[in-house]
Amino acid sequence: MLGLIGSASGAGDTLSPAFAFAKKVSNMKHNGIHPLRRWRFEHGITLVRLSKKARTSAPHLSEIESGKKRPGPALAERLTRLTSLTLSELGR
Numbered sequence: 001m002l003g004l005i006g007s008a009s010g011a012g013d014t015l016s017p018a019f020a021f022a023k024k025v026s027n028m029k030h031n032g033i034h035p036l037r038r039w040r041f042e043h044g045i046t047l048v049r050l051s052k053k054a055r056t057s058a059p060h061l062s063e064i065e066s067g068k069k070r071p072g073p074a075l076a077e078r079l080t081r082l083t084s085l086t087l088s089e090l091g092r
Contacts, residue, residue: 035089036079037065054078064091 040050047065051058056075063069071079076092079085 034065034067035085036061036083039083039085050082053082 048058051061070091076090
């Protein structure tokens with residue numbers, strides 16, 4: 001695991017940025033984070049940027065990610081084209 005860990009000493013090891021990022025994404029998968037939010041995080045895309053590309057408002061997209069709302073059929077189709085997510089992952 002050298003290369004993923006900052007030092008091989010065993011004391012005070014720090015995670016490399018790449019490993020820390022992968023660990024954070026893995027934790028998101030297991031902590032009930034909405035797939036759309038996880039996808040944005042993995043791709044470094046802001047809520048505002050994705051909302052503009054999906055032709056919806058950032059607050060609406062936020063409500064979808066928080067589970068308060070589900071995307072309508074047209075928005076769900078746009079999001080599947082913009083992301084690698086399926087309709088079922090988007091809650092449709």
